[in-house]
Amino acid sequence: xxxxxxxxxxxLVNEEAESGAQGxxxxxxxxxxxxxxxxxxxxxxxxxxxxxxxxDALGYDLLGPNSxxxxxxxxxxxxEFCTEPxxxxxxxxxxxxxxxxxxxxxxxxxxxxxxLYPRLLRRVVxxxxxxxxxxxxxxxxxxxxxxxxxxxxxDDKLPVREGKLMFVKSEQRNEFWASLLEKxxxxxxxxxxxxxxxxxxxxxxxxxxxxxxxxxxxxxxPALSLFTILxxxxxKESLVGATALSDRGEYRTEEGLVKGHAYSVTGTxxxxxxxxxxxxxxxxxxxxxIEWTGAWSDSCPRWDVLPTEWREALLVKKEDGxxxxxxxxxxxxxxxxxxxSLSPEVLGPKPAGGGWHIHTFQGRWVRGFNSGGNQPxxxxxxxxxQFRLTLLEPDEEEEDDxxxxxxxxxxxxxxxxxxxxxxxxxxxxxxxxxxxxGFHVFQVCPQMVELWDSPHSRELLxxxxxxxxSHFCARRDVSRRCRLPPGHYxxxxxxxxxxxxxxxxxxxxxxxxxxxxxxxDVISADLRAFTVPYTPLGLGLxxxxxxxxxxxxxxxxxxxxxxxxxxxxxxxxxxxxxREIGLRTCEHLLRCxxxxxPQYGRSLAFHQFQQLxxxxxxxxxxxxxxxxxxxxxxxxxxxxxxxISAGFHLNNQLTQALTSRYRDxxxxxxxxxxxSCVAQLTCIFCHCSQHLDGGEGVICLTHRQWMEVAxxx
Numbered sequence: 001x002x003x004x005x006x007x008x009x010x011x012l013v014n015e016e017a018e019s020g021a022q023g024x025x026x027x028x029x030x031x032x033x034x035x036x037x038x039x040x041x042x043x044x045x046x047x048x049x050x051x052x053x054x055x056d057a058l059g060y061d062l063l064g065p066n067s068x069x070x071x072x073x074x075x076x077x078x079x080e081f082c083t084e085p086x087x088x089x090x091x092x093x094x095x096x097x098x099x100x101x102x103x104x105x106x107x108x109x110x111x112x113x114x115x116l117y118p119r120l121l122r123r124v125v126x127x128x129x130x131x132x133x134x135x136x137x138x139x140x141x142x143x144x145x146x147x148x149x150x151x152x153x154x155d156d157k158l159p160v161r162e163g164k165l166m167f168v169k170s171e172q173r174n175e176f177w178a179s180l181l182e183k184x185x186x187x188x189x190x191x192x193x194x195x196x197x198x199x200x201x202x203x204x205x206x207x208x209x210x211x212x213x214x215x216x217x218x219x220x221x222p223a224l225s226l227f228t229i230l231x232x233x234x235x236k237e238s239l240v241g242a243t244a245l246s247d248r249g250e251y252r253t254e255e256g257l258v259k260g261h262a263y264s265v266t267g268t269x270x271x272x273x274x275x276x277x278x279x280x281x282x283x284x285x286x287x288x289x290i291e292w293t294g295a296w297s298d299s300c301p302r303w304d305v306l307p308t309e310w311r312e313a314l315l316v317k318k319e320d321g322x323x324x325x326x327x328x329x330x331x332x333x334x335x336x337x338x339x340x341s342l343s344p345e346v347l348g349p350k351p352a353g354g355g356w357h358i359h360t361f362q363g364r365w366v367r368g369f370n371s372g373g374n375q376p377x378x379x380x381x382x383x384x385x386q387f388r389l390t391l392l393e394p395d396e397e398e399e400d401d402x403x404x405x406x407x408x409x410x411x412x413x414x415x416x417x418x419x420x421x422x423x424x425x426x427x428x429x430x431x432x433x434x435x436x437x438g439f440h441v442f443q444v445c446p447q448m449v450e451l452w453d454s455p456h457s458r459e460l461l462x463x464x465x466x467x468x469x470s471h472f473c474a475r476r477d478v479s480r481r482c483r484l485p486p487g488h489y490x491x492x493x494x495x496x497x498x499x500x501x502x503x504x505x506x507x508x509x510x511x512x513x514x515x516x517x518x519x520x521d522v523i524s525a526d527l528r529a530f531t532v533p534y535t536p537l538g539l540g541l542x543x544x545x546x547x548x549x550x551x552x553x554x555x556x557x558x559x560x561x562x563x564x565x566x567x568x569x570x571x572x573x574x575x576x577x578x579r580e581i582g583l584r585t586c587e588h589l590l591r592c593x594x595x596x597x598p599q600y601g602r603s604l605a606f607h608q609f610q611q612l613x614x615x616x617x618x619x620x621x622x623x624x625x626x627x628x629x630x631x632x633x634x635x636x637x638x639x640x641x642x643x644i645s646a647g648f649h650l651n652n653q654l655t656q657a658l659t660s661r662y663r664d665x666x667x668x669x670x671x672x673x674x675x676s677c678v679a680q681l682t683c684i685f686c687h688c689s690q691h692l693d694g695g696e697g698v699i700c701l702t703h704r705q706w707m708e709v710a711x712x713x
Contacts, residue, residue: 008689009524009698030153032140045137046155051187053157059193060429075157078176087130089175098288100167104195108168108286109262110203111178113239116266124207125177141184144209146422146505147360152184171288194428200241200262202476204340211418211509213479215337223327227279231268239340240265244333256293257333269314271306281330285321292323356509359516361387364503365495368636368667369659370652373498374472376440380498382461383637385652386519387491391415393512394486413486415510418479419493422503436496438472444488464490472496523654525685529647532614541567545609554603557586585676592683622646623674633668648681
């Protein structure tokens with residue numbers, strides 16, 4: 001097996017078929033236009049086979065088939081319990097969304113905020129639908145899911161109890177767009193009940209494809225800065241919500257607020273009372289009722305001192321759930337603000353106030369492989385996925401009439417980092433919840449940047465200074481707005497515990513240009529590490545080869561197994577577990593080191609066995625080095641280190657595939673499995689080197705081609 005003497009790098013490229021992966025995806029393959037046309041042609045109303053109207057669609061526990069809340073529920077189409085139903089009555093507005101008997105205010109507050117921006121709403125609620133001409137009992141909505149938009153089709157059979165909708169309803173009782181949107185969200189996640197409880201940013205992100213962030217408020221939160229943040233966010237068409245957290249569920253205060261409840265923030269305004277500036281926030285309760293009764297509420301006499309035109313423009317005296325309150329009162333009662341900043345693909349080619357530069361990465365934490373926990377000092381932390389971020393240009397400083405501040409500050413870059421756990425809400429029926437996750441941001445000094453392209457870059461992680469970190473919490477979306485100087489950084493997303501497993505999406509948004517790459521997306525091997533110096537075989541081993549090889553002077557797989565079972569015996573000591581090489585692995589070694597004969601298959605000549613024996617001794621030494629507890633096996637982390645020591649730099653996807661292939665049911669890799677793995681990789685890279693000038697350079701393969709070659713699948 002001849003190899004070159006340099007480094008072989010395999011560059012993975014996307015296949016042409018993958019280029020459209022970010023386009024619209026049809027959920028369950030259902031095409032709205034095709035379904036509607038077929039129903040109209042047959043003269044029937046659509047009945048959804050993938051989300052049939054019935055007990056399972058309601059839920060699995062409190063709304064389960066035998067629950068009290070599910071009794072007496074009928075599934076009816078709007079025209080069966082409402083005169084002249086409308087999909088949209090005139091224009092949609094934030095008062096269309098009124099909560100029903102489901103604890104999903106987080107979802108409905110986000111939907112109410114969405115109505116403030118018609119072009120955003122049209123993306124989620126495609127126009128041209130209704131109960132008039134062309135009605136076929138089918139509707140569709142588009143919801144963002146982890147990097148792409150998903151088109152969800154539903155029939156219009158809704159859960160009704162005692163003649164009234166159970167869940168979301170419109171203030172105008174014959175309007176149904178919000179009820180059907182809620183059903184589409186329930187279908188996407190498995191049932192209505194899985195929507196019970198959540199955070200507003202989850203829905204914000206799903207309705208926009210933007211990135212959500214949470215601001216935690218305290219009594220000492222700078223009021224001017226907060227007001228500026230909210231004014232700028234709403235000016236850039238960001239969606240904003242607020243929550244008054246509670247440790248005893250939802251309850252109403254004497255001043256008309258509901259603790260433990262989500263509100264939409266729908267506007268800001270500054271009014272002047274003499275020499276005093278009053279900063280007001282407009283909020284909306286998704287229940288469509290129960291309003292703040294304190295200062296600047298609908299009936300507050302303070303409105304009387306304002307000019308008539310201001311009062312008429314701002315104040316709507318109506319029990320619609322919407323109200324104004326002063327910023328200081330807001331800080332006294334609310335604990336978090338959730339902001340969803342929108343991406344260029346949502347805002348269009350000319351976003352209001354500027355857009356974002358975005359990178360998106362899909363990943364997975366796997367127990368025993370790259371779920372390294374969230375403690376930077378831990379031995380396994382370096383195994384976590386890593387992403388290198390380079391911030392190239394500082395922000396343009398914005399002038400603000402509330403900013404006292406100082407000039408001469410160091411230039412900073414604004415970057416939003418968003419970590420999303422994928423598909424966890426669907427698993428609630430199985431008793432699973434969101435994991436506690438977050439991320440660390442480390443600064444990479446200029447002297448270390450080049451080292452990060454080397455196979456040993458991960459080992460440098462403990463030497464880095466932490467520049468920032470997110471909160472670690474059990475939410476689907478964990479985000480943080482960082483203000484960092486231009487330079488190089490390492491983003492390390494991680495689950496709190498090393499035993500946690502989950503799929504994740506990491507998105508990086510910056511106001512100015514940046515670059516971002518997964519740190520281990522290069523696959524390479526140092527061919528010099530494969531070189532084994534010539535070592536004469538002992539006389540006994542040479543005689544054993546000749547005896548087993550016979551007149552053909554070559555070994556079959558069966559004969560090789562016999563030879564190795566004897567040859568490896570002297571290498572054992574009294575405390576070592578026997579190291580046997582099975583027949584299947586010997587067949588594998590013949591494919592790598594032997595010769596294929598047309599008459600009798602693969603075999604191993606004496607000079608080839610000499611080469612194989614040198615590799616086996618070297619692999620045995622590597623195995624012993626990383627089998628730290630002398631158990632005769634390695635765990636997944638030790639395997640990863642051993643492969644690096646053997647000269648291989650593999651990306652996460654490949655290392656995970658090899659780990660899954662070669663470990664046993666106890667997540668351990670014994671000597672035979674290690675030999676098979678390293679032999680396979682050695683052969684692949686030696687084969688690749690033969691197609692390069694001088695055995696050094698880059699070979700381009702698609703992801704599918706590489707995985708087929710690398711796993712012999």
